[in-house]
Amino acid sequence: MTWTRKDLLGIEELSREEIELILSTAESFKEVSTREIKKVPALRGKTVVNLFYEPSTRTRVSFEVAAKRLSADVIHIATETSSVRKGETLIDTGRNIEALKADIIVVRHNCSGAAAMLARHVNLSVVNAGDGWHEHPTQALLDIFTLKEKFGRITGLQVSIVGDIAHSRVARSNIWGLTKLGAKVMVCAPEILIPPGIEEMGASVTHDIDEALRHADCVNVLRMQFERDTEAAFPQQLEYFKQFGITQDRIRKAKKNILVMHPGPINRGIEISSEVADGHNSVILEQVTNGIAVRMSVLFLVAQANDQLEKHEDTH
């Protein structure tokens, strides 16, 4: 199996083998972060540009740490303080970054498909760090990596995703990835937060949190995104916690070794209780550690593929 994509735009278009290659490469990279000198020269001389059109701390920092552990140089462009405010388009920004001879753009954008559009217009590698409600591939990959690390396999596992499924790129990427690897996925949320067509992606639907937890090997708790325009259609926060919040009582009724995941940042007392978030079923902080290994793997693979591509074009 060889990785040949210059970009990572989503999980939907990946084959099972490609996902497995990212995960096994990430396993090797995880060791690097345990060394005294947490750095390898694999991307020395490469420049990674973080281009974020939405506020993000953990994803941006995770990509930055990953790139630096591979010895790449990292530049961060926050659009609130850049020429984007003056009306520059995404494609123009991308071409300017290309003219700087950067090698990889890590992009987060509030429009679905933004990363894919950018990738079509530039020759450098594009890594999707979240586009609208569409996909957030590296988050799903780190969730699956953590799951695989704990259970040794993905096939046959039952994963429940609880929360605002309708507006969640994390949910979509996870459903694509988990079903490709043979896991069963159930989504759980109030009716209004379940998008139409989710069953066609291979997930089953429930509105009953106890049912979602009953057979689950893992529950992935999504953040309630109150900064997006869901408030009007949404019951009270407290009401949500009462009906869907992941509490110790509910975890006690689930499988003994159920894993509790959360992409962060967590809202304690809204989608998850502090007791569960800090409890022994929680792998929330391990997800953060694994995120670095997974992002190192992705940056390494796309950079390699793009080098091969350029070499190929030079000889033709």
Add this chain to the structure above:
Amino acid sequence: MQEKARVLDKDALNRSLMRIAHEILEKNKGTKDLCLIGIRNRGAHLAQRLRDCIEKIDQVKVPVGILDITLYRDDLTLIAAGPVVHKTEIDFDISDKNVVLVDDVLYTGRTVRAALDALIDFGRPKSIQLAVVVDRGHRELPIRADYAGKNIPTAQNESVEVRLEETDGKDEVVIVEKG
């Protein structure tokens, strides 16, 4: 790829490894502060075997580590297919140790150069020595082996394959001609 000659068989390979083990012990005056680190893939298996040889002679198990040098190579873009990154497994401190780096074939010296860079990132060994089964010449860097099973003069269009039971099903060293 055409097999041209078989230069070592199973017994000869084992005798070579045993001799190298003796030489390592002689040069380092025993097993104190000694450790072996094999370069993936075959070097890792050879390091295990050298440890067994050393144990037979001195009844001491010296620490063995495995080094993956993919991330340190200077020729990543020259390799046709995408390289696969494997784990490095060194679960002991190499600082102030006499490290014997183990590989199957010494050729241009670039693999060893990468391995040296990688090792230095893990600590500051007292010394680093190099043990190989075959030294086939054609060095491109100022690197030499401290212990060699066999020196085999080769042409550039030939290659030397060290085959091991663990990876290839049988022990032998052959020269093959690239078609």
